[in-house]
Amino acid sequence: MAKYNIAVMKGDGIGPEIVDEALKVLDAVGEKFGHEFVYNEVLIGGAAIDATGECLPRATVDACMASDSVILGAVGGPKWDSQPPANRPEKALLGIRKALGLFANLRPATLYAPLADACPLKPERIKDGLDLVVVRELTGDVYFGEKHRDEDGTGHDDMNYSVAEVERIAHRAFQMARQRRNHVTSVDKANVLETSRVWRETVERIAAEYPDVTVDYMYVDNASMQLVTNPGQFDVILTGNLFGDILSDEASCITGSIGMLPSASLGETSRGMYEPIHGSAPDIAGQNVANPIATILSVAMMLRYSFDLATEADAIETAVNSVLEAGHRTGDIAKPGEKRVTCSDMGTLIAQAI
Amino acid sequence: MAKYNIAVMKGDGIGPEIVDEALKVLDAVGEKFGHEFVYNEVLIGGAAIDATGECLPRATVDACMASDSVILGAVGGPKWDSQPPANRPEKALLGIRKALGLFANLRPATLYAPLADACPLKPERIKDGLDLVVVRELTGDVYFGEKHRDEDGTGHDDMNYSVAEVERIAHRAFQMARQRRNHVTSVDKANVLETSRVWRETVERIAAEYPDVTVDYMYVDNASMQLVTNPGQFDVILTGNLFGDILSDEASCITGSIGMLPSASLGETSRGMYEPIHGSAPDIAGQNVANPIATILSVAMMLRYSFDLATEADAIETAVNSVLEAGHRTGDIAKPGEKRVTCSDMGTLIAQAI
Ligand SMILES: CC(C)[C@H](C(=O)O)[C@@H](O)C(=O)O
Numbered sequence: 001m002a003k004y005n006i007a008v009m010k011g012d013g014i015g016p017e018i019v020d021e022a023l024k025v026l027d028a029v030g031e032k033f034g035h036e037f038v039y040n041e042v043l044i045g046g047a048a049i050d051a052t053g054e055c056l057p058r059a060t061v062d063a064c065m066a067s068d069s070v071i072l073g074a075v076g077g078p079k080w081d082s083q084p085p086a087n088r089p090e091k092a093l094l095g096i097r098k099a100l101g102l103f104a105n106l107r108p109a110t111l112y113a114p115l116a117d118a119c120p121l122k123p124e125r126i127k128d129g130l131d132l133v134v135v136r137e138l139t140g141d142v143y144f145g146e147k148h149r150d151e152d153g154t155g156h157d158d159m160n161y162s163v164a165e166v167e168r169i170a171h172r173a174f175q176m177a178r179q180r181r182n183h184v185t186s187v188d189k190a191n192v193l194e195t196s197r198v199w200r201e202t203v204e205r206i207a208a209e210y211p212d213v214t215v216d217y218m219y220v221d222n223a224s225m226q227l228v229t230n231p232g233q234f235d236v237i238l239t240g241n242l243f244g245d246i247l248s249d250e251a252s253c254i255t256g257s258i259g260m261l262p263s264a265s266l267g268e269t270s271r272g273m274y275e276p277i278h279g280s281a282p283d284i285a286g287q288n289v290a291n292p293i294a295t296i297l298s299v300a301m302m303l304r305y306s307f308d309l310a311t312e313a314d315a316i317e318t319a320v321n322s323v324l325e326a327g328h329r330t331g332d333i334a335k336p337g338e339k340r341v342t343c344s345d346m347g348t349l350i351a352q353a354i
Numbered sequence: 355m356a357k358y359n360i361a362v363m364k365g366d367g368i369g370p371e372i373v374d375e376a377l378k379v380l381d382a383v384g385e386k387f388g389h390e391f392v393y394n395e396v397l398i399g400g401a402a403i404d405a406t407g408e409c410l411p412r413a414t415v416d417a418c419m420a421s422d423s424v425i426l427g428a429v430g431g432p433k434w435d436s437q438p439p440a441n442r443p444e445k446a447l448l449g450i451r452k453a454l455g456l457f458a459n460l461r462p463a464t465l466y467a468p469l470a471d472a473c474p475l476k477p478e479r480i481k482d483g484l485d486l487v488v489v490r491e492l493t494g495d496v497y498f499g500e501k502h503r504d505e506d507g508t509g510h511d512d513m514n515y516s517v518a519e520v521e522r523i524a525h526r527a528f529q530m531a532r533q534r535r536n537h538v539t540s541v542d543k544a545n546v547l548e549t550s551r552v553w554r555e556t557v558e559r560i561a562a563e564y565p566d567v568t569v570d571y572m573y574v575d576n577a578s579m580q581l582v583t584n585p586g587q588f589d590v591i592l593t594g595n596l597f598g599d600i601l602s603d604e605a606s607c608i609t610g611s612i613g614m615l616p617s618a619s620l621g622e623t624s625r626g627m628y629e630p631i632h633g634s635a636p637d638i639a640g641q642n643v644a645n646p647i648a649t650i651l652s653v654a655m656m657l658r659y660s661f662d663l664a665t666e667a668d669a670i671e672t673a674v675n676s677v678l679e680a681g682h683r684t685g686d687i688a689k690p691g692e693k694r695v696t697c698s699d700m701g702t703l704i705a706q707a708i
């Protein structure tokens with residue numbers, strides 16, 4: 001029986017509730033397929049500030065480094081808004097990404113057929129469906145460049161990309177495209193930024209190693225338009241940290257079901273961090289009404305990318321689909337008048353469907 | 355009779371056709387209201403490269419500086435894609451903005467009732483209508499920061515904002531809000547960027563001078579979502595050059611009629627530059643099928659902001675509405691099967707309606 005050690009950071013707001021349901025589903029997978037998943041619960045974000053004063057305690061980083069993979073719920077909430085910038089829950093996110101070397105953030109945006117009504121776009125805009133993945137570079141760019149303030153109060157952030165940073169994320173995107181529809185759209189602002197020119201030249205060079213993959217280059221302003229007017233044209237969107245932050249959120253929300261969307265953050269090793277793309281939703285925390293599906297699908301990504309358990313990952317995705325097709329809905333994806341299930345019921349239904 | 359000297363840069367692609375129609379409408383305004391508009395045609399972009407080798411000849415900048423205001427069609431096209439970066443038509447745009455000190459870019463995104471069908475969003479998403487303006491800072495940010503490449507090939511761009519730069523654009527946004535619905539949403543990434551923290555602190559300080567204006571602060575990733583899910587919540591969006599590039603394009607395209615949307619770029623003086631937000635559309639250039647309305651509405655903005663001729667500006671906007679209501683459509687805004695008018699017919703119809 002294979003044993004997997006998983007560091008679990010439930011985080012703040014609805015984090016604990018949704019992670020509990022994901023672990024319930026994971027246990028069902030373990031039982032069915034004969035794997036042992038061992039959970040090591042550690043603190044991050046507001047919960048960590050409350051317990052230790054620090055948003056990302058050293059012990060948390062160490063536990064993640066010692067694990068085979070990491071599950072994260074969500075961090076942040078109004079309670080910690082008055083923390084100094086260096087100790088805000090978001091800082092913990094940036095810190096753990098950097099500490100674990102998670103340079104590749106994969107964010108699929110998929111329109112689930114039973115939920116097509118929730119899509120904000122008119123049906124004729126998504127005739128080709130919507131099934132794209134944003135591959136966002138996660139440990140570079142203006143996020144991690146040197147920051148300072150001049151004496152006169154001018155703020156500065158160094159935007160930058162090295163050739164090696166672009167190469168490794170480009171390889172990820174092209175490899176991902178090969179498992180999908182063989183199409184990469186690289187997004188930059190090469191008509192203005194030197195960083196983007198390095199980005200584009202490097203992607204062009206790497207693209208030559210993948211002659212079976214079609215590649216387009218698009219400026220970020222145009223990409224933000226194309227996502228609204230014709231999102232079906234995209235397969236893999238490859239982009240930097242800042243543009244990826246904006247475009248992946250735009251892409252998610254075009255599906256209309258942000259409570260459904262998982263994400264994976266990967267590095268050079270098989271250890272990854274898996275989390276829903278939605279936030280900690282403090283307004284509905286503790287009420288057992290949150291949608292755990294994004295977290296459950298994040299766990300499926302973990303099985304696929306960190307543990308190479310594709311059959312098990314498929315089993316989760318199939319279970320989610322069947323539960324949706326049977327008409328079960330949490331509040332965020334229910335139509336007015338439709339019956340709603342709780343967060344824990346949704347987890348149980350999916351675990352039973354495994 | 356008041357006389358206005360206008361520098362006219364028709365540019366590339368459909369630029370000349372659409373500008374000709376805008377001048378036709380302007381002449382009709384001059385005749386009706388007793389003003390003399392004098393046009394000084396100068397070269398920019400691809401047209402300037404072809405004639406002089408340079409995308410922004412010194413003579414063009416001088417003519418603009420000597421004018422009361424500037425009209426621009428559109429620049430660029432595949433013919434000039436192989437120009438070196440420093441001489442690309444887009445460079446001319448950045449150059450003329452900087453030379454004329456046009457730090458405030460105003461981009462209204464309005465849904466025209468007769469064209470509501472073209473909106474990519476479902477009707478229930480725009481129940482409150484859609485009438486926002488993006489106030490984008492235009493001469494600072496990572497666009498104009500120092501750029502270089504290290505010996506190892508790493509690309510760098512310095513993102514920065516000084517307090518004074520933020521102050522002057524913030525004042526513009528708050529003044530604009532006072533003429534509208536008294537609501538400013540300032541967009542930044544203050545949870546990550548020092549530049550954004552300077553931005554936010556400065557906007558907070560300026561906001562105190564406008565107690566009658568409500569102000570919200572939003573992260574750029576969230577703003578890109580809110581524009582899709584609930585665009586009716588916005589009145590004035592105040593943001594920097596890079597985020598403004600992305601969000602204003604996203605906002606435009608949510609109206610579904612990018613061929614309708616004008617823009618104004620303003621500085622400290624009354625001299626402004628007015629241009630449609632759409633591009634040069636080389637694929638339909640010279641066919642007399644382009645939509646001149648965005649350029650015509652840009653000229654209305656010129657009358658309002660540079661010449662303080664609000665009645666005359668209203669007259670153009672009313673004429674555009676009446677022609678649309680009468681059912682006249684260029685190809686880009688026509689429904690399948692609907693009769694289409696040419697670019698020059700549309701200009702004539704609007705001029706006649708003045
Ligand atoms: C909270 C913030 C720092 C973070 C980011 O910008 O990366 C978030 O928006 C995300 O996308 O995970």
Ligand SMILES: CC(C)[C@H](C(=O)O)[C@@H](O)C(=O)O
Binds near residue numbers: 191192221444447599
């Ligand atoms: C062409 C490009 C340099 C320009 C910009 O990014 O400012 C354009 O996208 C715009 O918005 O006017």
